[in-house]
Amino acid sequence: MKFTKMHGIGNDYVYINCFEEKVEKPEELVKFISNRHFGVGSDGLVLILPSSKADFRMRMFNPDGSEAQMCGNAIRCVGKYVYDNNMTNKKTILIETLAGIKVLELITGSDGNVAMVKVDMGEPILKARNIPVDSDLELFVNQPVHVLGSEYRVTCVSMGNPHAVIYVDNVSEFPVDKVGPEIEKHPLFPERINTEFVEVINPKRLKMRVWERGTGETMACGTGACAVLVASSLTGVSEKKATVELLGGNLDIEWNESNNRVYMTGPATLVFTGELYI
CATH class of the missing domain: 3.10.310.10 (Diaminopimelate Epimerase; Chain A, domain 1)
Known part of the structure; x- marks a missing residue:
């Protein structure tokens, strides 16, 4: 199973492209893959998947196996992954998450790859x-x-x-x-x-x-x-x-x-x- 290690200012995750790979039990895989001694080492696991509502969908799992709604650092890396790997040529993309659909503006560097990402994180919930x-x-x-x-x-x-x-x-x-x-x-x-x-x-x-x-x-x-x-x-x-x-x-x-x-x-x-x- 191929994977990619990425980080957003040190918040590191292992990313798996589920357009090409099949992950059957991510809540179990994350416990192994995130272990810094016996696995790859990360703050968790992110799956990049097709979406019927947006350009892509992300699921993310914590090292204890629980699924999280959203991660701002991880979603920036998803944007970089899909653009740099020619899965999209758009610089404004929609990502489906458990916290709703997020809009990403991809900012490329001199090498043509994504260097920075601006994310519309939506309205804060205050109640x-x-x-x-x-x-x-x-x-x-x-x-x-x-x-x-x-x-x-x-x-x-x-x-x-x-x-x-x-x-x-x-x-x-x-x-x-x-x-x-x-x-x-x-x-x-x-x-x-x-x-x-x-x-x-x-x-x-x-x-x-x-x-x-x-x-x-x-x-x-x-x-x-x-x-x-x-x-x-x-x-x-x-x-x-x-x-x-x-x-x-x-x-x-x-x-x-x-x-x-x-x-x-x-x-x-x-x-x-x-x-x-x-």
Whole structure:
């Protein structure tokens, strides 16, 4: 089975072209393929499939076997894959995901291959029950959540998948590996939740680390960066357009006031191709 390893600012996945390959049990394959000692090593598995609603469809699986609705870094790499491999010649494409159809604008470099991708991530979901958060509040903004004997102020946003945003003074020193799993599995979040820990550099620059449900801490999370920008605008600590610094690199995020949609722009990078014997 042929595969391709790609990353979006360090958020790395193994991609399989299901126009050519057949994957019968992706929830099992991902547990092997994502293992960094006995498999290829990745933050998960992405399948590129035909779609009756869009140009292509993507499915993505976390290392624990759970299927995720959407990943901003992965979808940029899907755009690069299909264009660079001559599966499309269009520079604006539609990708079907469990979080809806996303519009990608492909930006090519001097070699003719895709270097950057701008993704219309859609409208943020702010109603607590729809994120979902088990709360009677209309919006879950700057609300206290207690874990490990400490209180954290949490703002929740869904970008097709749920996110909890927490502001800290020094994100580099924050114990993400201890607090992240406690927030992820908190009873407030019936579907578990991705958690972003954010340090505000200035209103146009935010620095974050992310604990992804079903995965753990990763180098980057595109939907998380979008959620951070929305939460930061809601809480008044940032403008509606800012650069978000992640461990793997930077993403430019904009929450457009005129249409209420969030746009993410960032790179997509090919690492290597290979073949699995399974």
